[in-house]
Amino acid sequence: MRESRRKRLTRSGSDRIIAGVFGGFGQYFNCSANFLRVAYVILSILSGIVPGVIIYIIMVLIMPPDPQHPGFLGFIKSLSDWQQRVATSHNQRCKRRTLTDVEEKDIKRNGRSS
Secondary structure: OOOOOOOOOOEOOOOOOOOOHHHHHHHHHOOOHHHHHHHHHHHHHHHOOHHHHHHHHHHHHHOOEEOOEOHHHHHHHHHHHHHHHHHHHHHHHOOOOOOOOOOOOOOEEOOEEO
């Protein structure tokens, strides 16, 4: 069966200056990422810089990283996933077991009970 190769909008792992947002847009729309960067900087300056920075941060958080080059944020997520796996396996190994229907008997050693 043939895999369908859909285009996905992801942050670029190879064409990045800060987080790869415009590299991802450039790859998705088949245009120059540098052109998009310059246009965004001009629009951000004209709008008062703060909205442009906030929108960029939102795009970094919303756009998934490139699966082949996850970058720093993907590295942090993989560390978090690894930590959860270790904690889960530790909890499973160290789970306290409850015994039911157990009788206690004294064992006598050398004539004394322990």
